[in-house]
Amino acid sequence: MAALPRPFRSNRATASWRASRSWAACRCGSSNKKQEETRMPIIEMHLMQGRSIEQKRAVAEAVAEAVTRTLGVGPEQVRLLITEHSCEEFSVGGVTAGRRQELAANAAEKS
Template sequence: MPIIQVNMMEGRSDEQKERLIAALTEAVVSSLGAPQESVRVLLNEMPKAHWGIAGKSARALGR
């Protein structure tokens, strides 16, 4: 059972997340030949205040 974990900053729409899940699933199916129903995708959304870039939070950088 392939499991994909994605860590990303908060702020994307539900529709964007659905598209990402579908695209990642298709990539695993086509590249590994895994059955679609066996693929798991876990999205971990991080608050921008918890995401550091070059010593500052993403929130402080306006991202």
């Protein structure tokens, strides 16, 4: 087998590969105590724009509590990433939410 070109053998790539292998071992239920202590669930939540700060704080608290209770990790280990999308950044079946709202408004005017 031919050697990989130099950019693919960099220390950075090797370190990244080792980190991902370590994460995979932790994720797959390894009994290594140190790995168990570093478990860090990361939850992604995608919302349409318009929720208040209070609502986002409340859902963050509720998600952290549920993950802490069900996965047995500390609340300080739970990460929640909230990403907001405008009505033109979300679509179902090729129709954006903004266009869907326009179609609904037009249908309401005609009836």
